[in-house]
Amino acid sequence: MFSIRRHPVFFVVLFAPALLLVGGLMLFPIVNGIRLSFTNASPLRAETRFVGVENFIYLFEDPRFWEVLGNTVYICGLSTIFCTILGLVVALLLDSGIRFVGFFRAAVFQVWVVPWIVIAILWGWLFNDEWGIVNQFLRSTGIIEGQMAWMFEPKLAPWVVIFAYSWRAVPFVMVIALAALQGIPKEVNEAAEIDGAGYLNRLRHITLPLLQNILLVAALLEAVRFLQEVTIPLVLTQGGPIGATNVLSLFTYKAAFTEWDFGLASAAGTVWLLFVIVFAGVYNRFLLRKSA
Amino acid sequence: MANVQTRNIKKKYGSVEVLHGIDLEIEDKEFVALVGPSGCGKSTLLRIIAGLEEHSGGDVLIGGETVSDLTPKDRDIAMVFQSYALYPHKNVYENLAFTLRMRNTPKGEIDTKVRAAAEALNLTDYLDRAPAQLSGGQRQRVAMGRALVRKPKVFLFDEPLSNLDAKLRVEMRTEIRRLHQDLNATSIYVTHDQVEAMTMADRIVVLHDGDIIQVGKPMELYDAPATTFVASFIGSPQMNLFEGNLDAAGGHFHVSTGSSIRLGKQYRSEASVTLGIRPDDLELDASDAADIQGKIRVVEHTGGETLVFVDTPFGPLCVRAPARSQARVGDITGVKIDRERLHMFDASGLRMSAGGA
Numbered sequence: 063m064f065s066i067r068r069h070p071v072f073f074v075v076l077f078a079p080a081l082l083l084v085g086g087l088m089l090f091p092i093v094n095g096i097r098l099s100f101t102n103a104s105p106l107r108a109e110t111r112f113v114g115v116e117n118f119i120y121l122f123e124d125p126r127f128w129e130v131l132g133n134t135v136y137i138c139g140l141s142t143i144f145c146t147i148l149g150l151v152v153a154l155l156l157d158s159g160i161r162f163v164g165f166f167r168a169a170v171f172q173v174w175v176v177p178w179i180v181i182a183i184l185w186g187w188l189f190n191d192e193w194g195i196v197n198q199f200l201r202s203t204g205i206i207e208g209q210m211a212w213m214f215e216p217k218l219a220p221w222v223v224i225f226a227y228s229w230r231a232v233p234f235v236m237v238i239a240l241a242a243l244q245g246i247p248k249e250v251n252e253a254a255e256i257d258g259a260g261y262l263n264r265l266r267h268i269t270l271p272l273l274q275n276i277l278l279v280a281a282l283l284e285a286v287r288f289l290q291e292v293t294i295p296l297v298l299t300q301g302g303p304i305g306a307t308n309v310l311s312l313f314t315y316k317a318a319f320t321e322w323d324f325g326l327a328s329a330a331g332t333v334w335l336l337f338v339i340v341f342a343g344v345y346n347r348f349l350l351r352k353s354a
Numbered sequence: 355m356a357n358v359q360t361r362n363i364k365k366k367y368g369s370v371e372v373l374h375g376i377d378l379e380i381e382d383k384e385f386v387a388l389v390g391p392s393g394c395g396k397s398t399l400l401r402i403i404a405g406l407e408e409h410s411g412g413d414v415l416i417g418g419e420t421v422s423d424l425t426p427k428d429r430d431i432a433m434v435f436q437s438y439a440l441y442p443h444k445n446v447y448e449n450l451a452f453t454l455r456m457r458n459t460p461k462g463e464i465d466t467k468v469r470a471a472a473e474a475l476n477l478t479d480y481l482d483r484a485p486a487q488l489s490g491g492q493r494q495r496v497a498m499g500r501a502l503v504r505k506p507k508v509f510l511f512d513e514p515l516s517n518l519d520a521k522l523r524v525e526m527r528t529e530i531r532r533l534h535q536d537l538n539a540t541s542i543y544v545t546h547d548q549v550e551a552m553t554m555a556d557r558i559v560v561l562h563d564g565d566i567i568q569v570g571k572p573m574e575l576y577d578a579p580a581t582t583f584v585a586s587f588i589g590s591p592q593m594n595l596f597e598g599n600l601d602a603a604g605g606h607f608h609v610s611t612g613s614s615i616r617l618g619k620q621y622r623s624e625a626s627v628t629l630g631i632r633p634d635d636l637e638l639d640a641s642d643a644a645d646i647q648g649k650i651r652v653v654e655h656t657g658g659e660t661l662v663f664v665d666t667p668f669g670p671l672c673v674r675a676p677a678r679s680q681a682r683v684g685d686i687t688g689v690k691i692d693r694e695r696l697h698m699f700d701a702s703g704l705r706m707s708a709g710g711a
Contacts, residue, residue: 249439252406257453257500258427267452271443 092335098328106322117329126305127313127330134310137220138288141227146281148228149235150273154265156236157243167240174233182297185226189213216306219299223307226294231284235277242276243269278349282342289338310334356417356430356507356540357382358403364411365398365564372398373564375412380557385534385541387555389548389587394561397512400544404510405429416508427456429508432501436513438493440485440500446472447481450499457504471503474533491522498530502537509534511543515550527554548588552576560584577695582703585630591661593630593697596668600624607698613667615645618693619708627706630697633674637690638662638681644688646671653681664689 066073099117103110121127152170156163188194189212200206212218246269254264292311295301301308301316314334318327358380365373373395380386388396401407403414405426413420421429432453441449450471454464472478475495485493494514501509514530515523531554534541545551551558552572560567560575560583568580579585585593598609604621607629608614615629648666660679664671664687673689675681698706 247437247439249435249437250441252426253433253435253439253500254441254452255406256404256426256431256433258456259452260427263456268441 095328095331095335098324099332101325101328103324103328104322105324113325117325118333120326121329121333126308129305130308130310130313133220133306133308134289137224137227137307137309138285141224141231141288142281142285144224144228145231145284146235146277149232149280150239150277152232152236153239153243154269156240167237170236171233173230174237176230178230178291178293179297181226181230182294185222185294185298186213189222213299214303216304219303219306223294223298226298227288227291231287234284235280238276238280239273242273246272278345282345285341286338289334310337357384357415358508358540358542359415359418360399360403360412361415362412363399363402363409363414365395365402365407366410371410371564373402373409376561376564376566378559378566378569380540380542382540383538385531385543385554385556387543387545387551387558388561389545389551389558390561391587392546395564396544396546396561399561400433400510400512400542403508403542404431404433406433430506431508431510432504432506433510433512434497434501434514436516438485438497438517440493440496442485445482445484446477446488446496446499449485449496450477450503453500453504467503471499474502474536475499490518491526494518494522494526495529498533502533505537505539507539509537509539509541511541511545513545514543515545516547523550530554549590552588558588560587562587578705579630579697580705582628582630582699585697585699589632591633591672591674593632594636594669594671596629597626598629598668599626609668611667613646615668615691617696617698617708619696621698621706621708624700624706626701628699628703630699631671631691632695633661633672635692635695636671636673637692638673638675638679639688639690641688643690645691646689648687648689650681650683650685650687653679653683662687 100112100114101110102113102116156166156170160166188196191197191209191211191213194212196212197206197209200210201208210218212222251264251268254268259267289309290311291309292315295307295309295312296315299307301312310330311334314327314330317323317330358378360376360378363373363376363378364371376395376399378399388399390396398407402409403416405414405421405424409422414422416429416431441452444452447468450468451464454467459467468481469478472481475498477492477495477499480488480492480496485496488496494517497514511530515526518526527550530543543551543554555572557569558572558575559569562583568575568584570578575584575588579588579593582595586595596607596609598607600607600621600623601614602623604623605619606614606616607627621627646664646666646668648664648671650662651665651670652661652663654661654663655677657677659677660675660681662673662675662679662681664673666689671689681687696708698708700706
């Protein structure tokens, strides 16, 4: 009846708002970002010049950038693994028939509404070397003497960030895993019980295989979220000490808004975009399909 | 030996008691059906025997030994669920093999047993399929195969045919019966369908509101229902039941409209009783010898027989007439009663015996 061939104008008018939104808010920034990465754009410069792949060459010749990539994989990767495992464990506990499930679920979910900036400040207090409660606890239990300089040790600081990331993401994984768990018919577990599978065997042969895909998707979403996250390293450690917590998102942020080098920041952003695309593609190809 | 006994089994959910002390003896190799309407506690009882549900009192014995403290896997039972409960991520072979794997059976033996079970259930061509790729009947057979691959002492069936269409249900009924004969294992079968219970079981246990109402062979229940509940539950179409009272001599049954029937038997005189007559024991009879007169309201031809619903002074009545009966709606007809097959129940619904004082 209303085919696009017979009423092209009508269709264009209907699609226009959606096209404008997607084009203006998503497509344009991406394309413009990629374009900027080939320029020396900066608000401090009067004229913007096309510089070819110079920004990329600069990035890849800078050992600092490789360090940043390493930090990103290390911090985001471990955070993703931890939050997925922890979220799953919490979901399993909540699904085990304990009382007040609604209360605990809501309580765990509280974490999800805490803004990142609050976590950054809280973590700063918790891990403060002089009066932080973590050191206080470790001292009082005799595990350490004196104080651990959490934020000033290149080996320790990434773990503070990883801990903050994981903690913040647990509720998301928990809610998704719990929903999936409750979607497994009770009879399937009962049949397995009668078939002779104890709790661990049921977990291994029934529950985890059935949750595999949904957990992998949750983990992917969390990984992408961690890759975007700037607040915690920026507020908590400013990327330090000695760049130990300088991740790609923070590096890009600083290049753009501290050094005002939009060209370089865009190049880092483009690398980042490619990284996410390749990562999600590989993930989709090798992890999700197999279990479908 | 794998007889199953329950001794005074009680089950409470909070303050609500749903099983009020169930005593049941199931012989070795017997096929027993637990029937009753929804919420009568039959599934709960089965799940207690399986060990999936904890009981609040009493004891469950399998093979003479108490299993109340054992987990389901140590009770040597198998269960077929209404929803089949297949493992969706495993193929048919893995579904069948799972219980053997969990019991550390050697690989070669697993393969032999799985293939034997698949052969017995016509599943050999489907061993590589995922449950989602199977039809309802095939899934049902996989669920059965998973139960019989291990040769357990006791089979438990929880409404296994309820999700199948009518034709398959009849087929699977025979199939289950045949498997039971081949395997010679004790079977307990929960169903709300009295036809399934009647056709399959050696003995039927009728449950109602958490109590056993009657236990007996199918025809015993049919011929001598212990209560009005059993009378109306067993048999299709259900038994005609009329409320009324007996005269002082106990030989006539009166209803409030004033009509009465000679019973041909003596009962003890009761003010308020229920008279039961099965549709099979009634006959349309145009002659003067008819016991009740009435007007035909509905005629249902089912092919092999005709069900005629007659409005009588006693109330509506269903008569099972031969196929191609000439009965027409609106006709006045007489109905003849087989007096040998009357059922009388007292005010509390319990069966009364004839000839008593």
